Amino acid sequence: MAVFIGTFENKVDRKGRVSVPAPFRASLSGLTFQGIIAFPARNGGAIEACGMDLMEQMIAEQDQINLLSNHTGTPTASIFYELLQLSFDGDGRIILPSDLRERAAIDGQATFVGIGKLFQIWSPERLAEFRAQQAGGR
Amino acid sequence: MAVFIGTFENKVDRKGRVSVPAPFRASLSGLTFQGIIAFPARNGGAIEACGMDLMEQMIAEQDQINLLSNHTGTPTASIFYELLQLSFDGDGRIILPSDLRERAAIDGQATFVGIGKLFQIWSPERLAEFRAQQAGGR
DNA sequence: AAATATCCCATGATATCCCATGATATCCCA
């Protein structure tokens, strides 16, 4: 399982590209899909992301799909409606779609924070606010 | 197993053609049948679809006994009556039959949503309603 | 013959690929 640790601030260029930090890419290097799965963070205005390995695990745990026996319930996880599959280019960059950037208020710079099985992508300002708030509430 | 992730909105032209998103086609590229199996979604007014690989798996897991015993109390395989095999044209498009389009209220635009082993095809408006309802009911 | 489906090609927008650059980190050897 890919593990992400550390904080890195990278630039978002005018094509919307950002380099995924090399240590994160190294964690993902064994996977067949070279890229990340991104989605709006569950709390706070960041983007969260993981590798295909974690996603495949979630899909495997998805309710057994058997159309032939049961036609009623699909308690499909609502997270699926927000997922984005972002491939690395030859230089380890991804393109952050503009809507995701807007939601996360990312413009110019993006801060990657590893949080174990996932990592987050923040606007540096928002991350600072979030951290200040965290510290105050402690 | 083909996996579908991400949301894509494409246009339905006046011939009823829609491009299946390239990432979805890539997931299906290894299969002998180049196209999708579509059927009315089990919940809500969308279309659901998958690749032939999942369909074959579901058929393999079908309860043998049901086939051999009587036809009376088995609503199991009723989905078979609704399955549609839709081939890609040379440019990766499918034709959505008009009755399926009507049932899903798709007209002009179609939103593809990957939900792991399957994907859904929505009228953008209906999807928005569905999502709002999901969010509100939480 | 009419309606429909299939095939083929054109087009603009966008993403991808490829290469160049400078900065930093790492390595290697005296």
Place this chain on the structure above:
DNA sequence: TGGGATATCATGGGATATCATGGGATATTT
């Protein structure tokens, strides 16, 4: 341990390929 050589990394930009889309021409069906 110092300090130059080398590799890695983030970044920028131009060239190329891919994708979604439209429409005409041909085939198929009834």
